[in-house]
Amino acid sequence: QTVVTQEPSFSVSPGGTVTLTCGLSSDSVSTSHYPSWYQQTPGQAPRTLIYSTNIRSSGVPDRFSGSILGNKAALTITGAQADDECVYYCVLYMRRGISVFGGGTKLTVL
């Protein structure tokens, strides 16, 4: 059973920089997993931030960036703002058409 791992929670100061990660329980994440990142506030549909490792979705500000750091995918948020406080999900493409989401990271801005 493939498990996609994310930090359950993270905190950042307003104006600060935070890097969230997305890993695999038994493998390294690479660009072949097309890691993608989503932001979700309560009661709303997810919003795509980054797809395919580092491509920003339409309208997403450049303070959100994606990368591979070591053996994980990473989402870096610079200049954190109060409305960045929400849950962030990553998804990895496994193979044979299957994708798996991570459990999400609840980001607190304080």
Added chain:
Amino acid sequence: EVQLLESGGGLVQPGGSLRLSCAASGFTFSSYAMSWVRQAPGKGLEWVSAISDSGGGSYYADSVKGRFTISRDNSKNTVYLQVNSLRVEDTAMYYCANARVGVAAIDYWGQGTLVTVSS
């Protein structure tokens, strides 16, 4: 502007069936794979199923394999999810989304349709 509009959700008894629909506009539908993702109340996102741009390939999470069927009609810019043998644990908001790289890398999302399985 890309729009994805889901419909077809509702209250159904365990063992029942529904057909979810997602009408797409604002992009060349037949050029993109499509996916369904669900979210149980208070839980995280769960990838459910995907279908290739032509409809020739379909893929399922183990949790729904054999019970759910994804399909698409490119002439109607619509993707469907037939959900059968529903269980209480299938209760969730079901989101339709398009994919950017084959069936991977979900980009645009709909607002979702709620499926409630309860007796």
